[in-house]
Amino acid sequence: MSQPPQNGWGQQPPSGDPYGQSSANGGYGAQGQSPHGFGAPGTGPSSANGDYGQGGAFAPSFGDGGGQGFTPQGGAPKKSYKVPILICAGCALLALLLIVVGGGIFLFARSGGEPTGGGETTTTEGGEDPTDEPTDEPTDEPSDEPSDEPTDEPSDEPTDEPSEEPAGDGSGTEDDPYALGQEFTIDDGEGGTLDVTIGEIDWDATEVVMDASSGNTEVSENQTYILVPVTVTYHGEDTAEPILLLTLDYRSEAGGTYTDEGALTPQSVIYTDTLYDGDSATWDYGIIVPSAEIESGHFTVGALFDFGGEESWVSAT
Known part of the structure; x- marks a missing residue:
């Protein structure tokens, strides 16, 4: 029974020779010529790393040029992101440094101006306190206290006590109590x-x-x-x-x-x-x-x- 022509893995398409030709490195050996004039089926040259002519790290690819290309099985290499990250980190560090330096300059300039204001307030307060205290205290205390106490106390006590005593046997105070039987x-x-x-x-x-x-x-x-x-x-x-x-x-x-x-x-x-x-x-x-x-x-x-x-x-x- 005859077989249709076919290409094995890693085998070039049959040539124009009507009788076909087996590969010199066929995996199954020479098969002779087919009695019907077709080339005997066979496999292409095997790779040193496989039985069917395919490398361990490559897969077959079918192109338009009549030949067979190879692409790495692991895919295209990955891009590295370390460089952009380092650049961004450097920029952030630089911005932080500028903020710290600027804030320090601002605080230094501000603190440098405060002593002048603080000095003025202390001098004004110190100047006011001595002038107010001596002028007010000596003038008020001697003038008020001696004038009020002698005038009020002697005038009230002698006038009230003699007027209440003749009203009855007692006035109801501790010094002048009511008598027993007094209503x-x-x-x-x-x-x-x-x-x-x-x-x-x-x-x-x-x-x-x-x-x-x-x-x-x-x-x-x-x-x-x-x-x-x-x-x-x-x-x-x-x-x-x-x-x-x-x-x-x-x-x-x-x-x-x-x-x-x-x-x-x-x-x-x-x-x-x-x-x-x-x-x-x-x-x-x-x-x-x-x-x-x-x-x-x-x-x-x-x-x-x-x-x-x-x-x-x-x-x-």
Whole structure:
């Protein structure tokens, strides 16, 4: 059976010889002539690096010139980018250097001008301070203080004290307290007034207070209860609760201050009724006092809700 003519890898096309010709380096040896007059098939000359005439690093290429060209299998060589990168880095470094140098020159020039301004401000401030302080202080202090103090103090004190003393038994101050049994009036802090009178004091009322309630605080050996009777008359448009009207403290000459701690007495404030305009009520305060400090000192009385008012002083004897 005859075969059509064909070219193997790396083999030149058949020549015009009608009988064909095998390659001298054919991979399969000479085949003789075909009985039909065609050249025997065969392969082209093999390469030293392959069995079929193809190098290990090259692939066949088919061109238009009748011959066969070769192209490297790895493709065209890559371009190098190192040079452009180095150029850009150099330009950036140069620009940064120019900015640093320029900024340094600007700061140096600016700092060089500041000392002149700072010197001027210090000299002006230093010049003003000495002139102001000596002129103001000596002129104001001696002129004002001596003129005011001697004129005000002597004129007020002698005129006020003698005028208040003849008004009654006392004025309600610590130096001139009200007397026991003397009625005095205070503001209740809510628009009304209270007429207050403190009666005679029971300086040894421990037994009476403890008989009124066993829940009262017991006194020690050196203490005693005192009973302070108070009579109050309310004047105002509203009503008044006696338990919320007064504060009362006992101040001994020894310096102690003692107050009612809610002891129940035979005539306790919790038993009194609501007061209307013109109503009066009397109750007792039970106060624990050291036995050595009784029958001396003063009582201070104030309105519970008159936070800005002054307390009234009442003599304890």
